[in-house]
Amino acid sequence: MRVAFVLVLGTFMAGIDATIVSVGIGTLAGEFGASVAEIQWVSTAYLLAVVTAVPASGWLADRFGGRRVWLVAVGVFLLGSALCALAWSATSLIVFRVVQGLGGGLLPPTGQALLARIAGPARIGRVISVVAVVPLLSPVLGPLAGGGLLAVASWQWLFLVNLPIGAAAVLFARRHVPVVAPAARRTPFDVRGAALLSPGLAVLVFGLTAVADGDTVTAAVGVVAGVAMLAGFTVHGLRTRRTPLIDPRLFARPPFGAAALALVVLGASVFGTMFLLPLYFQTGRGLSAWEAGLLLAPQGLGAALGTVLVNRTIDGAAPRTLVVMGIALVLAGTVPFTQLHHGLPDLATAGALAVRGFGMAMISSPVMNIVYTRIEPERIPRASAALNLLNTVGGSVGTAALAVVLQDRLSARGQDVPAAFADTFWWVVGLGVLAAVGATRLPRTRAAAKS
Missing domain, CATH: 1.10.287 (Helix Hairpins)
Known part of the structure; x- marks a missing residue:
């Protein structure tokens, strides 16, 4: 658990930074005299860099060892953060965000693979339940932290806040995270695959x-x-x-394919909702970034409580049972947002978000546990890269798709903004139903842990 806490610091830092800047887009546009369309690349460039870096994480861990790659990734991320704080123009900030994203993209898959190798199949279930809650908290805490920082400090602190967290992560990792040897069989880097996969994504x-x-x-x-x-x-x-950068045959091996589908849809649902709700709170209801962040906080609380339950039951309950129950809770927490045009009270909003967070915690941990306990140890780094890549792509694709739907509904609804958002949330419900279909192919019984 101590190792898990250390590695979570890196994942938390990278996850928060993906969303913390979102509330500062207006501030950054005014600071650098850039249009909103230009400054939006501060977020887009980071996302593209993350998508580019994730596929190579498995090969890097095999070649140089997970601990070494993780430490280097933290260093690259901190370098990018410091450079972002020193940016003198919108262009320089966008370039430095790419550096930051390359380090941030390596941290989650490398950290998960390293933890899975250290914990072993018998203990990975309870440990991964702690790690898996971070991606659920980041979209909630990021805007809240960004709004709080901008209320009391300059825009540079959106990036400088990473430095003490990263320094502590490096210090603790050198003391407490054991060295995992590189793969005994060193495979050459898949140059052709890298030239197609990362740029293609x-x-x-x-x-x-x-x-x-x-x-x-x-x-x-x-x-x-x-x-x-x-x-x-x-x-x-x-x-x-x-050996390809990411083996497509992995997705044909049960239960990896069903787990992959569940993570893709979960990413689309989590990040899509975290795109829609803050936008609705600020444009449809006129709330500030800080007020919108506070209203989103119950989802993080629900995710934390769900993690406690999963941590106690993950080794005894059937994976399918946990995941299906989690999807049902996510759907139950999403349906109220399809009624925004009828005036959803703040208390009902907070309750629905808490239910969503609780349900999401019951999905991600069991899905990752299924994969890590049923795959050969030497294939864990590349499997971790594939899972994190799918989650990232699912989030970006889901957000873009929901943005297109929202634009269409705004055009159709005219001045009735709440109704347009309510229509869009029916698509989020549809994503949940699709995830439920994938979950029916997950194992009915838990795997016997091997020492």
Whole structure:
């Protein structure tokens, strides 16, 4: 648990920074004299860098050892954070966010794989339940922390806040995280796969972002090019005699395929909702960033309480049972937001978010536990890279898709903004139903732990 706490610091730092800047976009635009469209690249560039870095994390951990890669990733992230605080223009800030994102993209998959190897199959269930709550808390705590910092300090502290957390993580990791040896069989780096997968994902996410912005030409080119590159990577991964960057065959192995689907949809639901609700609170109801963050806080509380339950039951309950119950709770907590046009009270909003958070905690931990206890130890780093990549892509794709739906409904509803948001939340409910379909293919019984 001590090792888990140390590695969680890195994941927490990277996750918070992905969302903490969102509430400061207006402040940054005024500081650098940039348009909102230009300064939005501060968030987009970070996301693209994360998507680019994640696929290589498995090979890096195999080649150099998980602990070493994790420490280097923290160092790169801290360097990017310091440079962001010293930025003198919007362009320089965007470039430095790319540096930050490359380090941040390596931290979650490397940390999870390292923890899985150290804990072993017999203990990974209870340990991973602690780690898995961080991605659920980050979208909630990020805007809240950003709003609080901007209320009392300058914009530079959106990035400087990472330095003490990262320094503590490095210090504790050098003392308490044991060294995990690199893979005995060192495989060459999959250059062709890297040239297709990482750029393909980045181009696809860029195209989807353009869809949300209404740039149809750029969107079409980006989506078509991204899908073509990913299709090329899949063909390459199936045909190559060498070890691919991420093995497409993993997704055909039960229960990895069903687990992957659940994580993709969970990412889309979590990040999509955290895109819609703050936007509604600030544009539809006129709340400040701080007030919107406070109203979102119950989801984090629910996730924390759900983690306590999962930690006590994950080794004894069937994975399918936990995940299906979690999805049911997420759906129950989402349906009230389809009635925003009828005037949803703050108390009902807080209760629905707490239920959603509780349910999400019951999904992510069992899904990751399924994978880490049923896969060979030497394949854990690459499996962790695949899972984190799917969660990240699911979040970005889900957010872009919901942004397109919201734009369409705003055009259709005119001045009735709450009704447009309510219509969009029906799509979030649909994502939950899709996750439930995938969950029916998860194992009915828990795997016997092997020492």
